[in-house]
Amino acid sequence: MVLRGRINNPVLFVCDLQEKFRTAIYGFDKCVLTAQKLLKVGQILQIPTYATTQLASKLGPLVPELHPLLVNAKVLDKSLFSMMTPELRARLDEDGDDGEKKSVALVGIESHICVLQTCLDLLAAGHEVYVVADGVSSCNRQEVPVALERMRREGAVVTTSESWMYEVMGDAKISEFRQMVGLVRESKESTTLALQSLL
Template sequence: MIKASQILNIPIYATTQLRDKLGGTCSELSLDNVVEYVDKSAFSMWVPDIQKHFKPEDGPHEVVIVGIESHICVTQTAIDLLASGHKVYVLADGVSSCNPQEVPIALDRLRKEGAVVTTSESFLFECMGDAGISEFRQISALVKDTKSSTKSALETLCKI
C-alpha cells in the first residue's frame, strides 16, 4: 500500500504508540512520503495532529486504514473516523494483531459499525476505477508482485 500510495498520490498519515516505550515503526517500511507522523498515547490515531489535515469545509474524506492491533488502534481509529462522518476502508490484508484470533472479530465489528472491510487489491482497483488511467500498469504490476504475500496474509489473518 505504501508503494501504491506513491503511484496513486494517496497521502499517508502514520502514528506510533508511545515510541519511547514501545518502539518505532519497523525499518522495513519506507515512510518517506508521509504527510504527518505522530507519536501518540491515545489508542485511536484520530488525534488533533492528524485531524488538522481533514478540514470540515472539504467535506467527508475516504480514509483507508492499515496497521497493527486490529482490535484496538485500528478499531478505535475507524470508529472515530466514522463518527466524524468519513468513509472508512479497513484492509483485511493490511491489519494484524499479536493475537491473530482478534482480527476476524475486529473486522466483523468494523463491518457492523459501517466501515468497508475489503482487500488491498480490491481497494486499489476501486481507486483507479478504469484500466485506461496512466497509473494502471504500475498498480497492476505491483499487485502481481505482491500476490503471494497478499494471499498468505489473507489466509493467516482472515479465517472467518
Template sequence: MAATARGIVNPALFICDLQEKFRPAIYEYAKVITTTQKMLKAAKILNIPVFATTQQASKLGPTCSELDLDSPGGVATKIHADKTLFSMITPDVKSALPSGKLSCVIVGIESHICVTQTTLDLLALGHKVYVLADGVSSCNREEVPIALARLRGEGAVVTTSESFIFEAMGDAGISEFKDIAGVVKEFKEGTKGVLGSLCKF
C-alpha cells in the same frame, strides 16, 4: 476526451502503530507489513496521502524500517505522529486531515483496539472507512474476526488491499494502471500468503 475518473473519491491511507517492538507479539505481523508495503507503493503511484502514527515511541520504538516512511525515495507522510491515545485521530492528526469527506483505508494494529477506535472516530467525523482484512492484526488472533465483524456492523467496509487498490483506480484506462499492475504482480506471492493466514477466519 475527459480525464478518466477514479473509483474512490479523496482516498487517504492510515498506518496505525506498525512499530518494531510489536514484531514478536502480533499474530502474523510480517504479513501485515507486506500488505502495508504494497499499499504504500500504490499510494505513491496514485498520489494518496499517508497518515502514520506510533504508540509511545519512546517505549515501543519507531515505525518498522522496511516501511521506509519519510526517507529519501520512500513515501512522504502528511503526518507521522506519536500518541498516547489509542485512536489515531489525535488533535495533530485531525488538524492535518484534508478538508472534505475522505475515503480512509486503514492498516495496522491492534485490530480490536487502535484500529477499532480510529475507525469509529473517522466514521463519527463523517468519513467513509475501509478496513483491510489482509492488513490488520492483534496479539491474539481470535480478536481479529470479532473486531472486523464489529466494524462492519458500525458501517466500515471490510475488504482487501487488492480490492481497494482496483476500486481506487476504477478504470484500466487511467495512466497509472500499468504501474499499479506492476505492484500487484510484484506482491502476487506475498498476497497469496497473506490471504491464507490473515483472511482465513
C-alpha cells in the same frame, strides 16, 4: 478534491506497525507486507498518507521495512489508542478542499484496539472507512474476526488490499494503470501469504 475511480478523496492510514510488536502480534510480518504494498499504491497515485507510532519513546520506531516508503507520509506519535489525535484531525482537514470528507484505508495493529477506535472516530467524523482485512491483526488471532465484524456493523467497509487498489483506480485507462498492475504482479506471493494468514 481528489476523485479516483469509485473512491473519492482516498487517504491511507498505517497504525502502529512498530518493531517492538513484531514478535507479539499474530501474522505481524504479513501486515507489514500489506502495508508496504499500500504505501507503494499511495506513492503511485499520490494518496495522502498518515502513519502513527504508539508512545515511540517507550515502544520504539516503525519497522525499518516501511521507512523508505514513508518519505511523503506524515508520521505522528500518539498516546491515544485512536489515530485520530487532534493533530491528525487537523492535518486531515487540511488535505483536500473545503473540509471534504475522506475515504480512509486502514491497516495496522491491533485490530480490536487502535484500529477499531480509529475506525469508530473516523466514522463519527463523517469519513468513509475501508478496513483492509489482510493488513490488520492483533496479539490474539481470535480478536481479529470479532473486531472486523464490529467495524462492519458500525459502517466500515471490510475489504482486501487488492480489491481496494482496483476500486481506487476504477478504470484501466488511468495513466498509472501499468504501474499498478506491475505492483499487483510484484506482490502476488505476499498477497497470497497475507490472505492465507490473516483471513
